[in-house]
Structures are given as C-alpha cells and as structure tokens.
Amino acid sequence: MITKPTNTGTDKVAYLAARDEFIAQWGALGSAWGINRTMAQIHALLMITPRPLSTDDIMADLQISRGNAHTNLRELTGWGLIRSVIRKGERKEYFEAEKDVWKIFCIVTRERKRREIRPAIGVLKDCIERTETLRDPDAAVFTKQTRALLEFVEMADSILSKIARSEQSKVVPWALKWLK
Amino acid sequence: MITKPTNTGTDKVAYLAARDEFIAQWGALGSAWGINRTMAQIHALLMITPRPLSTDDIMADLQISRGNAHTNLRELTGWGLIRSVIRKGERKEYFEAEKDVWKIFCIVTRERKRREIRPAIGVLKDCIERTETLRDPDAAVFTKQTRALLEFVEMADSILSKIARSEQSKVVPWALKWLK
DNA sequence: ACATTCTTTCAGTGTTTTCTGAAACTTCAG
DNA sequence: CTGAAGTTTCAGAAAACACTGAAAGAATGT
Numbered sequence: 001m002i003t004k005p006t007n008t009g010t011d012k013v014a015y016l017a018a019r020d021e022f023i024a025q026w027g028a029l030g031s032a033w034g035i036n037r038t039m040a041q042i043h044a045l046l047m048i049t050p051r052p053l054s055t056d057d058i059m060a061d062l063q064i065s066r067g068n069a070h071t072n073l074r075e076l077t078g079w080g081l082i083r084s085v086i087r088k089g090e091r092k093e094y095f096e097a098e099k100d101v102w103k104i105f106c107i108v109t110r111e112r113k114r115r116e117i118r119p120a121i122g123v124l125k126d127c128i129e130r131t132e133t134l135r136d137p138d139a140a141v142f143t144k145q146t147r148a149l150l151e152f153v154e155m156a157d158s159i160l161s162k163i164a165r166s167e168q169s170k171v172v173p174w175a176l177k178w179l180k
Numbered sequence: 181m182i183t184k185p186t187n188t189g190t191d192k193v194a195y196l197a198a199r200d201e202f203i204a205q206w207g208a209l210g211s212a213w214g215i216n217r218t219m220a221q222i223h224a225l226l227m228i229t230p231r232p233l234s235t236d237d238i239m240a241d242l243q244i245s246r247g248n249a250h251t252n253l254r255e256l257t258g259w260g261l262i263r264s265v266i267r268k269g270e271r272k273e274y275f276e277a278e279k280d281v282w283k284i285f286c287i288v289t290r291e292r293k294r295r296e297i298r299p300a301i302g303v304l305k306d307c308i309e310r311t312e313t314l315r316d317p318d319a320a321v322f323t324k325q326t327r328a329l330l331e332f333v334e335m336a337d338s339i340l341s342k343i344a345r346s347e348q349s350k351v352v353p354w355a356l357k358w359l360k
Numbered sequence: 361a362c363a364t365t366c367t368t369t370c371a372g373t374g375t376t377t378t379c380t381g382a383a384a385c386t387t388c389a390g
Numbered sequence: 391c392t393g394a395a396g397t398t399t400c401a402g403a404a405a406a407c408a409c410t411g412a413a414a415g416a417a418t419g420t
Contacts, residue, residue, distance in 0.1 A: 015319035018310040022326065025303040032296050034214040036408070050321040055367080065410045070368065091365060091418070099325065101332040116212050123205040130198040139195035141230040145279065146202065152281040155352070158359050172335070179338050216378075235397080245380045250398065271388075271395060361420100368415070377406070385398070390391105 019048065023062070038064060039072040043081055043097060047104075052085040052094035080107050102168035109164040117157050124150040199228065203242070218244060219252040223261055223277060227284075232265045232274035260287050282348035289344040297337050304330040 023044045030040025041062055046053060053061075059069045073095055076082045081104065085094040098104055124146050131143045163171060203224045210220025221242055226233060233241075239249045253275055256262045261284065265274040278284055304326050311323045343351060 011314040011316040011319060015311055015314055015316050015322060018307045018319075019322055022303065022307045022322075025300070029296060029300055032214045034212045038408075048322045048325045050318065066367090067369080067411070068409050071409090074368090093367080101328045105332065116209060120205070120209055123202065127198045127202045131195055134191040134195055136191040136195050138230065139191060139198075142195060142199055142202075142228045145228045148281045152285065155355060155359075159355055162359060175335060175339055179335075179342060218378080246397090247381070247399080248379050251379090254398090273397080364417100364419080366415105366417080369413090370411100372410090374409075375407080377404105379404070380400105380402090382401100383399090385396105387394100387396080389394090 022048065036072065036075070038062070038068055039075055042069070042072050043076055046076075046082055046095060046097035047099060049097075052087075052096040054092045054094050056092075058095075079111050100168075102171075106164040109160050113157060113160060113164075117153060117160075121150065121153055121157065124153065202228065216252065216255070218242070218248055219255055222249070222252050223256055226256075226262055226275060226277035227279060229277075232267075232276040234272050234274050236272075238275075259291050280348075282352075286344040289340050293337060293340060293344075297333060297340075301330065301333055301337065304333065 023041050026044035027037040027041040030043075031037050042058055045058065045061060055066065055069050055073065058064070058073070059066055062069075073082070076095075076097075077084065080098075082095050082097045085096055087094060098107065127146045128143055128150065131139045131146075134140070134143075203221050206224035207217040207221040210223075211217050222238055225238065225241060235246065235249050235253065238244070238253070239246055242249075253262070256275075256277075257264065260278075262275050262277045265276055267274060278287065307326045308323055308330065311319045311326075314320070314323075
C-alpha cells in the first residue's frame with residue numbers, strides 16, 4: 001500500500017525541487033560571472049537556509065567532498081559573504097550567510113573593486129606612463145585609448161564606491177524616483 | 181657591431197611592450213569576469229589598433245590558430261563589439277572595434293542583461309511562483325528571500341537599462357556632479 | 361597523555377573549457 | 391568549369407580549473 005502523502009509532505013517536495021533549481025541556477029550564473037560554481041551554490045544554499053549549517057550539512061546537501069566544501073567556505077568567508085558561527089558546547093563550526101540583498105551587493109561591489117578594478121586602473125596608468133612621451137603614431141593612439149579607458153573605469157569606480165557606501169534606504173527611493 | 185637603435189626604433193619597442201602588457205592584462209581581466217581570455221585579448225588588440233586587422237594579422241599578433249581567431253572574432257561580432265570591414269578589391273575580411281568607451285559599456289551592459297540578468301529573473305520568478313502558496317516554514321523563508329533578490333535584480337536591471345539608453349554627454353556631467 | 365572530534369592541506373584525478381589544425385566549404389575571377 | 395583565396399567547422403589535443411579523499415594538524419575534554 002502506498003502511503004498517501006500529507007500536505008506538508010507534498011509541500012516539502014515542491015519546496016525542495018524549487019530550492020534545488022535555485023541553487024543549480026545560481027551556480028550557473030556564478031560561472032558566467034567568473035565565480036566558481038560550487039562557491040556560488042554554497043552561497044545560494046546558505047542564503048536561503050534560515051539556520052546556520054555545518055560543513056557536513058553542506059557536503060550532504062550539495063553532494064560534495066569535504067575538501068571542496070572547506071575551500072569554498074573559506075573563500076566565501078574571505079569575500080565576507082558568510083561568517084562562521086560557534087555554538088557553545090559544540091566544537092563544530094557552522095556557517096550563515098549575509099541575507100540582506102543590499103549588503104550582499106555592497107560586499108560584492110567592494111570586493112570586485114579591490115580585486116579587479118583597482119589592479120586594472122594600475123595597469124592602465126602604467127601603460128599610459130610608459131607610452132605618453134613616445135613619438136610613434138601608433139603609440140599615440142594607444143595612449144589616447146588607454147586614457148579614455150582609465151577615465152571611464154575611474155569614474156565607474158567612484159560611482160560604485162559612492163553607491164556601496166550609501167544606505168539602501170537612501171538609494172532605493174532615489175532610484176525609484178529617477179526611473180520614472 | 182651592434183647597431184645603435186634609432187629613436188623611433190626604441191619608441192616602437194617601448195610601445196609594443198606596453199601594448200602587450202595591456203593585451204595580456206585585459207585578457208586576464210576578461211577571464212575574471214567570465215569572458216574567454218582570447219576573446220578579450222582580440223578585443224583589446226582591435227581597440228588600440230587604429231586600422232582594421234585581418235584574421236591573419238590577429239593570428240600572427242596573438243600567436244593563435246586560425247580556428248581560435250575565427251571563433252572569437254565571430255563571438256565578438258555577436259556581442260556587437262567589433263564589425264567586419266570589406267575593402268573594395270580585396271576578398272579578405274578585416275575587423276575593427278568600437279572604440280568609444282561609453283558605447284562599449286552600453287553594448288556590454290545590454291548583452292549581459294540579455295544573456296544573464298533576464299534568465300536570472302525568469303528563474304527567480306519561477307521559484308517564487310512554485311513556492312509562494314506552500315505551508316512549509318522553510319519554503320516561506322525561501323520565497324521571501326527569492327522575492328528580495330528578484331526585487332533587487334529587477335531594479336538593477338531597470339537602472340542599467342536607463343543608463344545604457346542615455347547619452348554619455350548626459351550621464352557623465354550628472355555623475356561628476358553627483359560625486360562631489 | 362591520550363582519545364576524540366573537527367579542520368586543513370594537497371597530490372592525484374576528473375571535468376570543463378579552450379585551442380589547434382586540417383578538411384570541407386564558399387566565393388569569385390578568369 | 392577550375393583554381394586560388396578566403397572562411398567555416400569540428401574532432402581530437404591541450405590547458406585550465408575544480409574536486410576528491412586521505413593523511414596530517416589543531417583543539418578540546420577526560
């Protein structure tokens with residue numbers, strides 16, 4: 001005899017299916033933006049789980065090895081997207097994610113600025129410095145183009161800094177108004 | 181006897197060194213953002229070269245195979261970042277890049293919206309739809325969190341659309357003013 | 361000191377992504 | 391129609407990247 005599932009039983013199944021879909025897609029999205037798939041999936045899992053999870057919980061849920069889970073949890077901690085939680089009386093380490101979407105945005109912005117935008121600015125400045133006094137006509141075009149890029153990237157950088165330093169409560173109403 | 185290099189000779193050497201550095205770093209930056217290294221390098225090369233280049237020119241310059249050059253040139257064309265130029269009387273196809281930094285930004289924004297943001301919005305909507313009526317408490321948390329994400333992504337999408345539709349001449353002065 | 365529990369590391373392996381090069385195809389001039 | 395010039399495709403090779411699992415290292419309690 002087949003047991004008739006309870007309502008909460010079917011709910012759980014539907015929920016878990018949607019949840020898995022979300023985790024999988026979030027992982028794929030991460031990939032497209034240069035973020036390791038597993039890292040994005042762990043992040044997704046922690047974002048939508050209302051309680052801290054241990055390394056073993058995550059290994060079991062995503063079907064990944066301890067080493068993989070460990071490395072990516074550290075990486076996420078490095079970004080500041082998750083933090084570890086120690087429960088008193090327990091030796092195991094648990095992890096919980098920052099859940100506020102605005103804060104997540106600010107963290108990612110700050111980190112990408114630090115990791116990629118700043119170094120790019122350095123390279124551009126270096127290229128300009130090394131070529132701006134040269135007489136070669138191709139060099140002149142090169143300098144001009146890298147200058148334009150530098151100017152743009154520096155402006156984008158400033159604007160992002162400003163936004164990421166603002167409160168969501170100030171930016172969102174402003175954005176809504178501006179969008180009309 | 182070692183030939184003393186002419187001024188323009190040393191200039192060329194310095195320029196080529198800076199140029200190679202730029203191309204290499206632009207490639208690395210592309211990688212970090214989920215863009216194929218070669219595609220980014222070809223883009224860099226075309227951006228800073230004041231004349232259209234043929235597939236063979238690019239193969240020689242970046243030391244890559246015909247297939248690789250071809251594929252990535254098509255991909256860049258697909259993004260709208262470069263266009264092919266046919267010189268009359270010649271059968272070979274040449275390529276030139278969009279050089280206006282603001283236009284490049286708009287193109288990349290539009291394409292990433294289309295390729296990644298819109299599908300992400302689809303996934304989020306689907307997850308919400310499938311879980312919003314469930315009674316399970318974890319499902320409720322899940323729906324709430326995905327709703328928050330959806331709201332944020334949709335707002336970001338609108339703002340980017342608006343910016344990418346604007347003229348640089350309108351946005352830049354506004355940004356400068358706003359930054360003070 | 362020792363056992364237990366948990367974390368960290370990393371060499372080896374597996375997977376995914378990208379690249380090569382040669383063959384097939386297209387286009388065009390003669 | 392034929393051959394030369396150029397383009398496209400794609401199977402297999404190479405490179406980059408990610409993952410596993412087991413061993414070593416910490417931390418804690420007894």
